[in-house]
Amino acid sequence: MKKRHLIIGAGNAGLNAAITIARLKPEDEIEIISHEPWAPYCRCLLTYFLEGIITKEKLFTWGEEIIAKNRLIYRQNERVINVDLENLIVECENGRQAGADTILIATGGKPQKPDFPGAELPGIFTLRTFADALAIEKRVRPGGCWAVAGAGLVSLKTIAALRRHGIKIDLFATSARILSQVLDPYAARLAATKLTDNQVTINVNEDIIKATAAPDSQLKLTTSHGRELLVDGLLYGKGVNAASPLGSSDISHDDWGAAQSSAPKPWQETQDGIPVNSHLEFKKNLFAAGDTAQVFDLVRGESNRLPLWPLAGEQGLVAGFNMANANLKDSPPTRLYTGGISCNAFSIFGLDFISAGYREVPTDENGWHSLKQKKGDSYSRLNFYQNQLKGFILSGSGITGSGNIRKAGPLLARMKREALSRQ
Numbered sequence: 001m002k003k004r005h006l007i008i009g010a011g012n013a014g015l016n017a018a019i020t021i022a023r024l025k026p027e028d029e030i031e032i033i034s035h036e037p038w039a040p041y042c043r044c045l046l047t048y049f050l051e052g053i054i055t056k057e058k059l060f061t062w063g064e065e066i067i068a069k070n071r072l073i074y075r076q077n078e079r080v081i082n083v084d085l086e087n088l089i090v091e092c093e094n095g096r097q098a099g100a101d102t103i104l105i106a107t108g109g110k111p112q113k114p115d116f117p118g119a120e121l122p123g124i125f126t127l128r129t130f131a132d133a134l135a136i137e138k139r140v141r142p143g144g145c146w147a148v149a150g151a152g153l154v155s156l157k158t159i160a161a162l163r164r165h166g167i168k169i170d171l172f173a174t175s176a177r178i179l180s181q182v183l184d185p186y187a188a189r190l191a192a193t194k195l196t197d198n199q200v201t202i203n204v205n206e207d208i209i210k211a212t213a214a215p216d217s218q219l220k221l222t223t224s225h226g227r228e229l230l231v232d233g234l235l236y237g238k239g240v241n242a243a244s245p246l247g248s249s250d251i252s253h254d255d256w257g258a259a260q261s262s263a264p265k266p267w268q269e270t271q272d273g274i275p276v277n278s279h280l281e282f283k284k285n286l287f288a289a290g291d292t293a294q295v296f297d298l299v300r301g302e303s304n305r306l307p308l309w310p311l312a313g314e315q316g317l318v319a320g321f322n323m324a325n326a327n328l329k330d331s332p333p334t335r336l337y338t339g340g341i342s343c344n345a346f347s348i349f350g351l352d353f354i355s356a357g358y359r360e361v362p363t364d365e366n367g368w369h370s371l372k373q374k375k376g377d378s379y380s381r382l383n384f385y386q387n388q389l390k391g392f393i394l395s396g397s398g399i400t401g402s403g404n405i406r407k408a409g410p411l412l413a414r415m416k417r418e419a420l421s422r423q
């Protein structure tokens, strides 16, 4: 019997689910809703668009081709504001209601917004959408000066783009080092040296606490150390929360939870995303995948948000498979999501890094040890718990360094194999 599937969100999770359903059930109807006013695109490439490496046309080719090839009904510029969990009906901001046999929530993440005085002034940005990238592009003045608050990966990718326009950068980190989520102190120092060599001033343990308008459309920023600086713009990159059209009560009252984990954490308390079981279902025939979902973290053995592009795609494939095969009466869906491993690959002015799983070892637990090797900017650190590989950091540049970086594939495979053998 022909079924109707509704996918909220046109990111990597949503599109991979749609492709999978279209392949398995060509007769089914698939509708995708996105609140952005254009075709789907890969948001990882936004900083390359800002850098001038990727054109606007190229950015959208991916999504346009998927929609055309898979005969998807694509509704852009439409925001879902509610999901009726019992009847599987979504309600949109424009008043439209749409029902389906299965629904996937793949609404991604929402950047945290600044809340200091003056945070609403023109010139203060987050970067998540193409609209954000266009607004930043408009503000960029070659040879100008910007501040960046938050020293995570999106901030660092944006810094590379801004430097390409000759912009001087002041980077502010609340913590004592940059990239504290993905590097250990030694690797963070390697990254920091690269940044300072490329005219990025790093200010650790310091925050922006106030902004005021200044002449020539500039901003005057005040820091927690009482310093003031004049900038053309501020990028605020302090992390991303899950974006979900479900109300907090829908989630906190859910009794499914991630199959392999302890009870799901309440939404309002943690903002941690939609808890799903190992079929990526939140409720019968209602699925969640990608940055908005709380899935099983293979290395940590608990439910987590793992907001990464490849993992969103993997989860989309699994959710799509289970949506396509959802027998509305009896049998449960059949494809399992065994879990994901957080892994980041990035480059800072020619120095490449890959890190995964536990980047450091917990100091309050026995049974951990690390193996480290350092030679110039080539660094490798492997972290073990009871002789099982639980995480690593690799860095290197040029031909010598690329040998080090290439170890990442086998290491990741080993981590996954060892984690799965414990299940």
Ligand SMILES: Cc1cc2nc3c(=O)[nH]c(=O)nc-3n(C[C@H](O)[C@H](O)[C@H](O)COP(=O)(O)OP(=O)(O)OC[C@H]3O[C@@H](n4cnc5c(N)ncnc54)[C@H](O)[C@@H]3O)c2cc1C
Binding pocket: 008, 009, 010, 011, 012, 013, 014, 033, 034, 035, 036, 042, 043, 044, 045, 046, 047, 078, 079, 080, 081, 106, 107, 108, 109, 127, 128, 129, 154, 157, 243, 244, 245, 289, 290, 291, 292, 307, 308, 309, 310, 312
């Ligand atoms: C600048 C940047 C660089 C990045 N670089 C990397 C990288 O190098 N490597 C990496 O692994 N990850 C990177 N990421 C993260 C990666 O982009 C995300 O993990 C990935 O896009 C998540 O995919 P998703 O499908 O879950 O959600 P998203 O890509 O966020 O898509 C969400 C979709 O949901 C829609 N939506 C949201 N709310 C609603 C609503 N209420 N109604 C209707 N539609 C809605 C949106 O319009 C969008 O179509 C980067 C992110 C950014 C912003």
